[in-house]
Structures are given as C-alpha cells and as structure tokens.
Amino acid sequence: MFDPVEKLKEFIRHPSVSADPAFKAGMKGALDFTSGLLASIGFNVEVVKTDLHPIILATRGDNPAWPHVIIYGHYDVQPADPLNLWESPAFEPEIRGNRLYGRGAADNKGPLMTHISAVARLLERRPDLPLRITFMIEGEEEMGSPSFPKFLEAYSERLKEADFVFLSDTGLPSEDQVVITCGLRGLVLCDVVVTGARTDLHSGLHGGVLRNPIQAVAELCASLHTPDGRVAIDGFYDDVMPVEEWEREQIRKLGADTEEYRKFLGIPAFHTPPGYTPFEATRVLPTLEFNGIGGGYQGEGSKTVIPSKAFVKISCRLVANQKPAKIRELLHAAIHARMPKDVTYQIIEQHEGTPYVVVPPDRANTPKDQSPVLAAAFRAADKVIADVFGKPPLYLREGGSVPIIADIKRVTGLDSVMMGLFLPEDNLHAPNESFNLGVMEKGMRASERIIESIAAK
Amino acid sequence: MFDPVEKLKEFIRHPSVSADPAFKAGMKGALDFTSGLLASIGFNVEVVKTDLHPIILATRGDNPAWPHVIIYGHYDVQPADPLNLWESPAFEPEIRGNRLYGRGAADNKGPLMTHISAVARLLERRPDLPLRITFMIEGEEEMGSPSFPKFLEAYSERLKEADFVFLSDTGLPSEDQVVITCGLRGLVLCDVVVTGARTDLHSGLHGGVLRNPIQAVAELCASLHTPDGRVAIDGFYDDVMPVEEWEREQIRKLGADTEEYRKFLGIPAFHTPPGYTPFEATRVLPTLEFNGIGGGYQGEGSKTVIPSKAFVKISCRLVANQKPAKIRELLHAAIHARMPKDVTYQIIEQHEGTPYVVVPPDRANTPKDQSPVLAAAFRAADKVIADVFGKPPLYLREGGSVPIIADIKRVTGLDSVMMGLFLPEDNLHAPNESFNLGVMEKGMRASERIIESIAAK
Numbered sequence: 001m002f003d004p005v006e007k008l009k010e011f012i013r014h015p016s017v018s019a020d021p022a023f024k025a026g027m028k029g030a031l032d033f034t035s036g037l038l039a040s041i042g043f044n045v046e047v048v049k050t051d052l053h054p055i056i057l058a059t060r061g062d063n064p065a066w067p068h069v070i071i072y073g074h075y076d077v078q079p080a081d082p083l084n085l086w087e088s089p090a091f092e093p094e095i096r097g098n099r100l101y102g103r104g105a106a107d108n109k110g111p112l113m114t115h116i117s118a119v120a121r122l123l124e125r126r127p128d129l130p131l132r133i134t135f136m137i138e139g140e141e142e143m144g145s146p147s148f149p150k151f152l153e154a155y156s157e158r159l160k161e162a163d164f165v166f167l168s169d170t171g172l173p174s175e176d177q178v179v180i181t182c183g184l185r186g187l188v189l190c191d192v193v194v195t196g197a198r199t200d201l202h203s204g205l206h207g208g209v210l211r212n213p214i215q216a217v218a219e220l221c222a223s224l225h226t227p228d229g230r231v232a233i234d235g236f237y238d239d240v241m242p243v244e245e246w247e248r249e250q251i252r253k254l255g256a257d258t259e260e261y262r263k264f265l266g267i268p269a270f271h272t273p274p275g276y277t278p279f280e281a282t283r284v285l286p287t288l289e290f291n292g293i294g295g296g297y298q299g300e301g302s303k304t305v306i307p308s309k310a311f312v313k314i315s316c317r318l319v320a321n322q323k324p325a326k327i328r329e330l331l332h333a334a335i336h337a338r339m340p341k342d343v344t345y346q347i348i349e350q351h352e353g354t355p356y357v358v359v360p361p362d363r364a365n366t367p368k369d370q371s372p373v374l375a376a377a378f379r380a381a382d383k384v385i386a387d388v389f390g391k392p393p394l395y396l397r398e399g400g401s402v403p404i405i406a407d408i409k410r411v412t413g414l415d416s417v418m419m420g421l422f423l424p425e426d427n428l429h430a431p432n433e434s435f436n437l438g439v440m441e442k443g444m445r446a447s448e449r450i451i452e453s454i455a456a457k
Numbered sequence: 458m459f460d461p462v463e464k465l466k467e468f469i470r471h472p473s474v475s476a477d478p479a480f481k482a483g484m485k486g487a488l489d490f491t492s493g494l495l496a497s498i499g500f501n502v503e504v505v506k507t508d509l510h511p512i513i514l515a516t517r518g519d520n521p522a523w524p525h526v527i528i529y530g531h532y533d534v535q536p537a538d539p540l541n542l543w544e545s546p547a548f549e550p551e552i553r554g555n556r557l558y559g560r561g562a563a564d565n566k567g568p569l570m571t572h573i574s575a576v577a578r579l580l581e582r583r584p585d586l587p588l589r590i591t592f593m594i595e596g597e598e599e600m601g602s603p604s605f606p607k608f609l610e611a612y613s614e615r616l617k618e619a620d621f622v623f624l625s626d627t628g629l630p631s632e633d634q635v636v637i638t639c640g641l642r643g644l645v646l647c648d649v650v651v652t653g654a655r656t657d658l659h660s661g662l663h664g665g666v667l668r669n670p671i672q673a674v675a676e677l678c679a680s681l682h683t684p685d686g687r688v689a690i691d692g693f694y695d696d697v698m699p700v701e702e703w704e705r706e707q708i709r710k711l712g713a714d715t716e717e718y719r720k721f722l723g724i725p726a727f728h729t730p731p732g733y734t735p736f737e738a739t740r741v742l743p744t745l746e747f748n749g750i751g752g753g754y755q756g757e758g759s760k761t762v763i764p765s766k767a768f769v770k771i772s773c774r775l776v777a778n779q780k781p782a783k784i785r786e787l788l789h790a791a792i793h794a795r796m797p798k799d800v801t802y803q804i805i806e807q808h809e810g811t812p813y814v815v816v817p818p819d820r821a822n823t824p825k826d827q828s829p830v831l832a833a834a835f836r837a838a839d840k841v842i843a844d845v846f847g848k849p850p851l852y853l854r855e856g857g858s859v860p861i862i863a864d865i866k867r868v869t870g871l872d873s874v875m876m877g878l879f880l881p882e883d884n885l886h887a888p889n890e891s892f893n894l895g896v897m898e899k900g901m902r903a904s905e906r907i908i909e910s911i912a913a914k
Contacts, residue, residue, distance in 0.1 A: 185661055189759045198723030204642055204857030207744040207774050209718075209735040211728040214747035214769070215682060221675030229668075261666075266655030269799040271668040278666035287664040290671035291762050296749035297770060302646045302807045304772050304858075305748050312671070313754060315761050317664050342726040350759045400661030401761075 001124050004117035004444065005100065005437060007037065009093040011075075011109045012102035018053055018076035019143050026091075027053055027139060030075040038135055041120040042127075048155070050147035053139030057155070060123070061132035066456050067373045068132035070159065070414070071119070072167040072404075073112030074141035077104035078429045085431035099434040106426035110435030111168035111443070112137065114421060118447035131455035134162060138404075141169075145404050152411040159412045163373035165405075166451070168443065170398065170420040173254065175439060178385045178446075180378075181418035183283070183397025184405055186318035186355030188327045189291075191348040192220065192335060193311040200296075201306040213310040214295045216343045221312055223338050224288055229273045231288045231316075233334045236327065241320040241357065243284040244364050250394050251279050282399035287317045288331075315350075317399065320357035328352065354406035358415040360395050373454055377417050380453035381446070385419075388446045393419070419446070458581050461574035461901065462557065462894060464494065466550040468532075468566045469559040475510055475533035476600050483548075484510055484596060487532040495592055498577040499584075505612070507604035510596030514612070517580070518589035523913050524830045525589035527616065527871070528576070529624040529861075530569030531598035534561035535886045542888035556891040563883035567892030568625035568900070569594065571878060575904035587913035591619060595861075598626075602861050609868040616869045620830035622862075623908070625900065627855065627877040630711065632896060635842045635903075637835075638875035640740070640854030641862055643775035643812030645784045646748075648805040649677065649792060650768040657753075658763040670767040671752045673800045678769055680795050681745055686730045688745045688773075690791045693784065698777040698814065700741040701821050707851050708736050739856035744774045745788075772807075774856065777814035785809065811863035815872040817852050830911055834874050837910035838903070842876075845903045850876070876903070 014033055015026035035045045035056055043058035053076060061068075080090035080103040088094040093102035100110070119133060136159075140147055152159065170181045196213040197206070226232045256279050262270060272281045295310025297303035316327055332347055339345050359366045360382075361375035386392040405416050421443045427433045471490055472483035492502045492513055500515035510533065518525075537547035537560040545551040550559035557567070576590060593616075597604055609616065627638045651670040654663070683689045713736050719727060729738045752767025754760035773784055789804055796802050816823045817839075818832035843849040862873050878900045884890045 187761070189761070196724060201722070202857065203744070203746045203748060203772060204739075204774060204855075206722065206739060207746050207856060208738040208742050209727050209729050210722060210724050211686075212747050214750045215678060218675040218678030218747070218750070218769075221672060222679035225672060265658070265663065265667060267653060267667050267799060268801060270666050271797075271799045272666050281665040282661075282663060285665050287660070289660045289664050289761075289763055290669050290675070290753065291660060291760060292753035292755050292764070293671045293675070293767060294751050294755045296747065298749050298751045302770060302772065303748060304644070304646070304746075306746055307749070310750060312675075313759060315660060315759065317661060340728075342724060342728045344725060398661075399664060400659065 001120055004113055004440070007117070008100060008105070008110055008113040011113060012093040012104055013091060015091040016076050016104070016139070017079050018140050020079055027076065031056065031139060034075050034137055037116060042123060043135065048151060050140070050151060052147055055139065055147070055151050056135060056137040058135040059132065061130070063130065063132070064161070066130045066132050067454050068134065068162040069451060069454060070134045070136050070162045070165045071115050072165050073115065073135070073137045073169070074108045074139065075112070075137055076139045076142050077107065077109070078142050082431060087432055095437070098437050100437055101432060101434040103433055105433050105435035106422040107428045107433065108141065108169050110440055111421040114168060114440050114443040115166070115447050118444045118451065121444065122448045122452055126452070129452070129455050131451070133451070141404070148404050149407050149411070152407055156411050159414065162414060163371050164377060165408055165414050165416040166377070166419070167416060168419050168421040169402070170418045171422045171424065172420040173424065175423065175436065176390050178389050178393040179420045180381060180393045180395050181398050181420060182360065182395045183320060183357040184355065184402050185286070185399055186322065186324055186406060187351070187353040187401050188316040188318065188324050188331065189314065189350035189352065190328070190331065191311055191313050191350065192217065192345060193309060193348065194339070194343050194345045195309050196306065196343050197308055200308050203304040203306045207306060210306070211340060211342045212306050213343055214307060216340060216345070217293065217295065217310040217312050220335060220338055221290055221293070224334065229271045231286065233288070233330050235330050236286065239322045239326070240286060243280065246363050247284065247397070248280060250396055251277070251283065253394055254279065254396065283397040284319055286319050286322060289315050289317070291315050317401070318355040319397070320355050322355055324352040324354055353401050353403040354410060356406040356409060357397065371415070374415055374417070377450060377454050380450045381417060381419065384446050384449040384453070388442050458577055461570055461897070464574070465557060465562070465567055465570040468570060469550040469561055470548060472548040473533050473561070473596070474536050475597050477536055484533065488513065488596060491532050491594055494573060499580060500592065505608060507597070507608060509604055512596065512604070512608050513592060513594040515592040516589065518586070520587065520589070521618070523587045523589050524911050525591065525619040526908060526911060527591045527593050527619045527622045528572050529622050530572065530592070530594045530626070531565045531596065532569070532594055533596045533599050534564065534566070535599050539888060544889055552894070555894050557894055558889060558891040560890055562890050562892035563879040564885045564890065565598065565626050567897055568878040571625060571897050571900040572623070572904050575901045575908065578901070579905045579909055583909070586909070588908070588911065590908070598861070605861055606864050606868070609864055613868050616871065619871055620828050621834060622865055622871050622873040623834070623876070624873060625876050625878040626859070627875045628879045628881065629877040630881065632880065632893065633847050635846050635850040636877045637838060637850045637852050638855050638877060639817065639852045640777060640814040641812065641859050642743070642856055643779065643781055643863060644808070644810040644858050645773045645775065645781050645788065646771065646807035646809065647788065648768055648770050648807065649674065649802060650766060650805065651800050651802045652766050653800050654763065654765055657765050660761040660763045664763060667763070668797060668799045669763050670800055671764060673797060673802070674750065674752065674767040674769050677792060677795055678747055678750070681791065686728045688743065690745070690787050692787050693743065696779045696783070697743060700737065703820050704741065704854070705737060707853055708734070708740065710851055711736065711853065740854040741776055743776050743779060746772050746774070748772050774858070775812040777812045779812055781809040781811055810858050810860040811867060813863040813866060814854065828872070831872055831874070834907060834911050837907045838874060838876065841903050841906040841910070845899050
C-alpha cells in the first residue's frame with residue numbers, strides 16, 4: 001500500500017491548471033499520474049477523450065449482481081496566481097504543522113486522494129470485495145465542466161447501472177463536524193439591456209423629455225422584490241419544496257451564531273424573508289439577485305449625460321423542485337410586463353442549472369423509491385462518521401450551485417453522497433491553499449468503512 | 458480697419474487648448490493676440506492673473522455718465538482630438554464654401570471676433586462714441602471657468618458699474634433665425650454610494666440574507682419620479698417660475714416638429730410631464746436625471762456576485778427661481794428618508810449652479826426695475842436682427858447650463874443679452890468645427906448697430 005501523503009504530494013507537483021493552455025504538460029502529468037495510480041491498485045483504466053481535457057473512467061469488479069458505487073473527483077486545479085502571495089511555491093507541496101500546502105491540496109486532489117487511498121487500503125485487505133467501484137475523474141471542473149454533460153450522455157447506459165455517486169468536493173465547518181451536502185441551488189441568469197435614445201444625450205439640452213434607461217432599469221429592479229425581501233414574481237415560489245422540521249433542526253445544530261454572521265458580512269441588519277433564519281434562507285429559499293448594473297458615466301466627478309443604454313445582470317438561485325425553464329419563463333414575462341413602452345430592451349439569456357436535492361433515508365420526506373444501496377450508504381456514513389470524527393454528520397442543503405451533481409441526476413438518475421472534507425481555512429481558489437492531514441486521515445478511515453459497508457454480503 | 462476673417466484665421470492658428478498643459482504656448486499666443494488686437498483699436502488692456510489662465514479686461518470710454526456694456530467671450534478652445542477625423546488640420550484654418558474650418562471657429566473665437574470687429578468698425582466710424590465698452594475675455598471656459606467666480610468677486614465693484622453683459626456663446630437654429638437666450642438651467646449634482654456587505658459575496662453562499670446594494674440603489678432611483686414623469690420630491694416644484702403664454706408662443710414659433718425630434722432621439726415615445734410639450738419641458742421645467750449607475754460585474758457573461766457597493770450619479774437641472782441650496786436639501790432629505798436601514802450609504806456632493814432668467818422688456822412678467830439700458834438693448838436687438846437677418850429673434854430659455862451667466866448675475870447683479878451665433882452644423886467640441894461666414898457678417902452688422910443704439914444720445 002502506498003503512502004497517501006507522499007502520493008498526494010506527487011499529485012500536487014503536476015501543475016494541472018485546466019483553464020490555462022500553458023499548463024498542458026501539467027494536465028497530462030496529472031492525468032497520467034491518476035490513471036497510473038488507479039491501474040496500480042487493480043483498476044481497469046479508460047481515458048475518455050473530450051473536446052478539451054480527458055475524463056478518467058476506472059472500474060473494478062465485474063459482477064453485475066454486486067452493488068456499484070461511482071466515486072467522482074477532478075484532477076484539474078485553479079490558477080495559482082498571484083504567485084507572490086504564496087509562502088511556499090504553489091506546485092511544490094510542503095508540510096507545515098498539520099497541513100499540506102499547495103495548489104489543489106484541498107480542491108480537489110486531497111479529497112480525491114483520500115478516497116483513492118481508502119479504496120486501495122480496502123482492496124488490499126479484501127481483494128475479493130463483492131463491490132463494483134468506478135472512479136469518474138474529470139479535468140475541467142475548475143472551468144465549469146464544459147465537456148461533462150456530453151460525456152454523461154454518451155456513457156449514460158453504463159453509468160445508470162450504478163447505485164449512487166460518492167464524492168468529496170464540499171466543505172465541513174470544523175475538524176470534528178462533517179457535513180453531508182443534501183442539496184444545491186440551481187441557477188437562471190440573464191442580462192437586461194435597456195436602450196433610450198440612439199446615442200448619449202446632453203442632460204441639459206434633452207433632459208425632461210424621455211425616460212432615462214437607468215430609470216427604466218432601476219424601476220424594473222425595484223419591482224422584483226416585496227418590501228419584506230421575497231421575490232415579487234407570480235408563481236416564483238409555486239414549486240419550492242417545503243422545508244421539513246428535521247432540516248431546520250440540522251441547520252440549528254450547525255450552531256452558527258446570527259450576530260457573528262452579521263458581523264462577518266459587515267451589514268447593519270439582515271434582510272431575510274419572514275419565517276426563515278439567515279442560515280435557512282440561503283439553503284432552502286430561492287433568490288433573485290442583481291450581480292451587476294451599469295450605464296452612463298462611472299468615473300470621478302460628474303458628466304451630465306443621459307446614457308443611451310443601461311443594463312442589469314440578474315441571477316436567480318433555485319431550490320428543489322423549481323424548474324429552470326419555468327422560472328426563466330416567469331422572469332421574462334415579468335420583465336416584459338413591467339418594462340415601459342417608451343424604451344426598447346433586450347433580454348440576453350445566460351446559462352442555467354437545475355437545483356438538486358437528496359433526502360437521506362428515514363426522514364418524513366424521504367422518497368418511497370429510494371435506492372436501498374444509497375440508503376445503506378447514508379446509514380453507514382451516519383454511524384462511521386460519528387465513530388471516526390466523534391460526532392454524527394449534519395445533513396444540509398447548501399446555497400451554492402454544483403451543476404454536475406444535478407447533471408448526473410438528470411442524465412443517469414443517480415443521487416450523490418457528498419461528504420465534505422475541506423475546511424473554511426483551507427483557502428480554496430486563493431494563495432496558500434492547504435489540506436488538513438488530520439481530516440485526510442479521518443476521511444480515509446471513514447471512506448474505507450462507508451464503501452465497505454455497501455458491498456454485497 | 459482690419460479684415461475680420463483674416464484676423465479670425467490668425468486667432469485660430471494659436472492652439473489655445475486650456476485643459477492640456479502641452480498647449481501652454483498656444484494659450485499665451487491667443488492671449489497676446491487678443492490683447493494686442495484690442496489695444497490696436499483703442500482699448501486699455503489689463504491682463505488679470507488667475508491661478509491658471511489670465512483674464513483679459515479691456516476698456517474704452519471713461520465718462521461715468523455714459524452707458525456701459527461688457528462684452529464677454531473666451532479665447533480658449535476644446536481639445537481637437539481625434540485629429541485624424543479632421544479634413545483640414547484643426548489649427549490651420551481653411552475656408553471651404555461659406556465656412557471657415559478650425560478648432561474654436563464657432564466656440565468661441567468666431568463669435569468673439571464678430572463682436573471685436575463690430576466694435577472696431579463702430580469706433581472707426583464714431584471715435585467719440587459716448588459709450589463705455591469693456592471686453593471681459595477668459596481663458597478657462599472649456600474647463601468650466603474655475604477661476605472666474607474669484608475674478609468676479611475681486612472685480613465686482615468695477616463690473617457693477619456696467620449696465621449689462623452682451624455675448625454670443627449660444628446657438629441659433631438656422632441661418633435666418635437668431636435666438637436670444639433668456640434663461641439657462643442650474644444644476645445640483647451628487648453621487649450616492651450604497652454599501653451592503655464589507656466585501657463582494659458569493660451569491661450562492663450568501664444570497665437571500667441581505668439587501669443587495671444594487672437593489673437599494675434601484676429602489677431609491679425608482680422612487681424619485683412619479684409615473685407621469687415628474688420629480689417625486691415634496692417641494693421640488695415650489696419655486697418654479699410659471700411659464701407665461703408669450704414664452705410658449707416663442708417656443709411654438711421655433712417651429713420644431715415633435716415627431717422629427719422623436720426620430721432624432723431614436724426613442725419609441727416621449728416621457729414628458731403632462732401639460733408641457735417636449736420643447737417646453739427642456740426649457741421651463743426642472744429635472745432629476747441619473748447620469749451614471751454602477752455596481753458589481755460589468756463584463757460579458759456572468760459572475761454570480763453580490764457586490765459590496767453600488768452607486769448612482771444624480772443631477773437636477775433647475776429653472777428660475779429654484780435655489781440650488783434648497784433643492785440640494787430636499788434631495789438629500791428624500792435620500793435619507795427612503796434609504797433602508799439594512800445598508801449604509803454616503804452622499805457625495807458635486808458642484809452646483811444657479812439657474813438664470815432674464816425677461817425681455819414689455820412682457821407680462823418683465824421686472825418693474827429692469828435697467829433701461831438693458832431694455833434699450835433688447836428693443837434694439839429685436840429691430841436690428843429683424844432688419845439684418847430678415848426675421849425678428851426668438852426669446853427662448855435653454856435647457857443647458859452656463860454657470861458663468863448666473864455667476865455674473867449673482868456677484869454683479871448684471872443681466873446678459875445672449876445673441877446666438879453658432880449653427881447646429883458647426884460641430885462644436887467635435888472634429889471639423891466651422892463657423893458660417895454669412896452668419897459672421899450679419900452678426901457683425903447686428904452687433905455694431907445694437908451697441909451703437911445704447912450709446913448716450
């Protein structure tokens with residue numbers, strides 16, 4: 001059995017920045033390293049070409065009667081700049097204290113190595129384990145996984161045979177409190193560009209005869225929320241999955257302090273829809289936010305212009321069971337209905353993503369047809385994590401969006417068990433990224449036992 | 458008597474761009490040229506130093522019993538770039554057809570030369586003319602006349618002795634229709650900067666718990682107008698001078714076509730307060746406009762951020778007899794009253810300007826105490842312009858702001874007779890600026906007779 005930390009250091013030394021063509025060799029190095037490592041522990045490794053960076057599909061166990069787990073991870077990393085802010089070079093891993101520093105240490109090479117090591121240890125101990133395991137490791141996650149949906153479609157027949165997906169690409173709030181992410185928000189985005197006059201106008205010569213496009217954009221934006229912070233679009237909340245008491249209980253157990261959160265954000269007061277705490281609102285409610293607004297003069301001092309154009313960038317975060325297409329339709333209808341007739345405007349669609357939810361077994365709202373293998377994995381995780389980390393995991397939906405999880409569900413029908421392994425202080429996407437080696441060790445033990453538990457008896 | 462067109466060409470050859478320190482020699486050249494020319498026709502020339510570009514104060518006639526006219530102009534010009542769009546070099550004057558091309562030809566060297574030439578001709582014919590004439594010619598107009606108010610304060614005792622100011626730094630709609638500008642709008646400007654969280658936030662992790670500063674800015678902006686296009690601030694219209702029927706009649710005589718104006722602007726429909734045509738609204742009503750708005754992500758595509766800050770740049774155009782200080786107070790009070798408590802914000806004051814109005818004699822609203830010399834000048838202008846141009850002038854207030862006119866009124870009590878001499882096609886502030894030599898010739902004849910008419914009998 002290899003040394004997991006040494007292997008992780010080797011993995012980090014391959015500078016696999018997917019977004020930057022200058023790192024082609026690093027991408028190839030990380031791909032070959034991962035493929036080779038999986039082959040060395042007995043996997044059949046297939047390298048699936050995509051338009052950009054290949055996907056590794058590695059399998060062991062060929063008895064179709066055995067349960068089947070897919071383990072997801074990614075071998076690519078974020079760019080490392082600004083390089084001068086790193087205390088040790090980004091691609092020369094270094095252990096300081098109980099942490100291993102390097103780009104990708106926590107996102108996602110460390111957590112992925114945790115699972116590879118757990119599987120290696122398990123298979124060394126039980127070479128005949130009656131379980132099918134597939135590693136599905138992509139190289140474009142940090143670019144938004146552009147090739148992944150096409151890959152899922154092409155391989156859906158094979159992937160559908162599995163029982164669930166297991167992965168660690170989410171976080172935990174503290175070393176002893178694992179979180180299993182049970183939901184992610186979806187997205188609908190668009191830009192609205194409003195045009196008034198055909199060119200910028202002198203506000204003295206023409207001010208007072210036309211609607212300023214900034215005013216039209218402002219009026220639209222101001223109409224999209226109620227005073228108490230809800231989204232003011234008819235039907236927007238129709239499909240929202242009601243929050244169950246068990247879920248509020250999990251959020252309370254997180255023990256987060258509202259006043260501390262307010263201070264962290266640096267705001268005078270929260271503006272949360274009535275009936276929800278801030279910690280609930282980001283997890284179980286949809287939003288409509290303005291990500292950018294612009295028009296006219298933006299510099300110092302003044303320029304008395306009536307701009308020809310103004311725009312706003314709108315994004316809706318969706319929760320289960322909202323449908324992006326329906327929300328997009330409602331949003332567009334609201335814009336059409338509210339825009340005045342004395343301006344022209346254009347709606348530019350941006351990408352969208354489906355929200356995701358998986359309800360653990362034995363809850364009031366657990367689906368009746370939940371996969372028994374998935375249910376067994378959740379039950380095992382609950383017990384094993386309590387043993388290894390000292391506390392049972394919390395089951396929380398998160399406010400962010402991980403489109404691939406919803407894509408996997410949409411294309412293959414598979415749910416995901418997301419066991420968070422990176423800490424807030426791990427500096428993901430920032431200089432001095434690191435991974436806590438204590439969490440790694442505990443994660444390996446937990447992963448090994450969870451995977452073992454779902455094997456056929 | 459010199460050749461006015463040759464002298465204008467000489468004037469233009471001095472590249473007197475006040476805003477660009479690289480044109481120091483051009484500024485000095487234009488200053489010396491103007492001073493020398495005025496001295497050559499019998500004026501006592503004083504060059505008044507300021508913090509930046511000197512002001513010329515040139516006088517003739519020392520009998521305090523004589524009427525006294527101040528003729529205003531400026532010897533500085535706008536920058537000439539983009540130079541490659543000029544058909545002949547900006548500072549090498551060239552006559553093509555009936556036009557003289559060159560930077561400053563129309564703004565303001567041509568109109569100023571028109572008056573200097575008229576005075577030269579008049580004094581050649583009547584060397585003993587019983588009239589005091591003062592040329593007051595600044596070199597910072599294209600920079601917003603920063604030194605001018607201080608100069609007015611310092612010289613107010615001398616300037617106050619005059620009867621009125623005569624100038625041509627406004628426009629006329631067509632070659633045969635002179636406009637005498639009887640009012641200019643004032644300005645109150647400020648920026649409002651709203652802060653939400655202390656830093657930009659991930660809209661997934663934190664969306665739904667706080668008021669987005671873009672939303673706060675939009676809600677403020679949307680609250681500042683009524684649906685029918687008036688400004689929705691209590692007291693905003695309290696001091697607005699009522700529009701008289703004679704003034705609406707003058708605006709109608711302008712003969713501007715509403716549909717043509719709509720097409721020129723390129724808007725689907727006007728949005729003008731009820732009871733006013735678009736041509737009235739820009740002249741006699743105050744406005745509140747948004748000159749710029751910004752916050753968050755402004756690039757292509759999407760970035761799902763909740764920005765820490767958003768801002769709007771607001772400007773109010775004021776009409777007689779609104780007071781900038783009072784409007785500023787009302788605007789600030791409206792902002793304070795409407796801004797929600799869950800964001801912080803800052804109001805950054807920008808400059809302000811007083812609105813200006815002068816009512817010609819013999820109108821329903823002419824002030825009882827109007828200067829008889831000013832009244833005589835208006836009456837002479839009416840007759841002389843009808844003779845020379847073929848039509849009597851129109852008396853119109855304009856939507857723009859020329860702060861120095863209100864400053865002169867505020868500091869010295871003097872009103873201005875603004876005889877427009879540049880045409881819409883003169884390309885002011887743009888490449889290929891030119892001055893119509895036919896208008897120049899008629900302007901000289903009119904100016905000569907108007908000035909002569911106010912001399913003592």
